[in-house]
Amino acid sequence: MRGDTPLRMRGFAGHLADGRPAGLALCAAFLMLLMLLTPIASSADRYVWAGDRQSAAPLVEVDPGHTPVRYGALGAFGDREVELNDTLAGRLCEAIIRRGLRCAVTRQPWEEITLTGRTRKAGLDGASLFISVHHDSVPEMFCERKAGWRGCTTDHASGWSVFVSKKNVHYRKSLEAAAIAGRRLMESGLAFNPTHTGPEERRPFLDRRNGVYGYDNLIVLKTASMPAFLLETAVITNPSDMRKLTGSDYYQRIIDAAADGAVEFLMNERPAVRARNRR
Numbered sequence: 001m002r003g004d005t006p007l008r009m010r011g012f013a014g015h016l017a018d019g020r021p022a023g024l025a026l027c028a029a030f031l032m033l034l035m036l037l038t039p040i041a042s043s044a045d046r047y048v049w050a051g052d053r054q055s056a057a058p059l060v061e062v063d064p065g066h067t068p069v070r071y072g073a074l075g076a077f078g079d080r081e082v083e084l085n086d087t088l089a090g091r092l093c094e095a096i097i098r099r100g101l102r103c104a105v106t107r108q109p110w111e112e113i114t115l116t117g118r119t120r121k122a123g124l125d126g127a128s129l130f131i132s133v134h135h136d137s138v139p140e141m142f143c144e145r146k147a148g149w150r151g152c153t154t155d156h157a158s159g160w161s162v163f164v165s166k167k168n169v170h171y172r173k174s175l176e177a178a179a180i181a182g183r184r185l186m187e188s189g190l191a192f193n194p195t196h197t198g199p200e201e202r203r204p205f206l207d208r209r210n211g212v213y214g215y216d217n218l219i220v221l222k223t224a225s226m227p228a229f230l231l232e233t234a235v236i237t238n239p240s241d242m243r244k245l246t247g248s249d250y251y252q253r254i255i256d257a258a259a260d261g262a263v264e265f266l267m268n269e270r271p272a273v274r275a276r277n278r279r
Helices: 004-009 022-037 081-098 116-126 171-187 239-245 252-279
Strands: 057-062 104-105 129-136 163-166 205-206 212-214 226-234
Touching: 004 022, 022 116, 057 081, 057 212, 081 104, 081 129, 081 252, 116 205, 163 171, 171 205, 171 212, 171 226, 171 252, 226 239, 239 252
Parallel strands: 057 104, 057 129, 129 226, 163 212
Antiparallel strands: 163 226, 205 212
């Protein structure tokens, strides 16, 4: 094939005004046209249930918070939140797929995307549930800066938490999905973070028993066109939490609880989901 390419190139006659062969210009134009006409695959294709886009199974959109440029919190040992979010989102999506649902992510690790772009993509994908995954930190006033430690360190807060916006068009269903996830996390033996109600943040409890807070103006929650919640998995500015993430089964328990919670919620919703998918 390598030897055939010049012969085909010579099949185009003439030169452009600047002296470039017209054939090369035409080939370049043709390639550009192909790129424009070729359907662009979803950035989450590697996490969509392979070969079964027409399946009636509900789709969960998992949103890895932040981007490479706006990378979020810096952990006690220097870990960037965005990279932890990317890892968690991929593993959560795979766990969701193993449980018989479909899953997509809002962005790949190298991609920049706006907050409203995330929820817009979830709507275009036909998602029935939106889960944004993050790793928590603390207000600056609680940070300690230790020599030889790259990030903020604190023992002020520890554990996971879940957030919901009352401005979401499906607020009641969002609260239900978040409460199921929180209950699953509680049942897995993982402690939640009770500090968000303090004067520095003032996030009210919507369901204290299941660790669910209100965060009305969080853009990805209030602009989602489907039930949505945000999961903070651990406080990465707390060295103890960071050690749990890297040296125990903590991550797997978070993933299993979130995936099982999504299945429980969506199976309860399945008749409505099927009806929407048929439209």
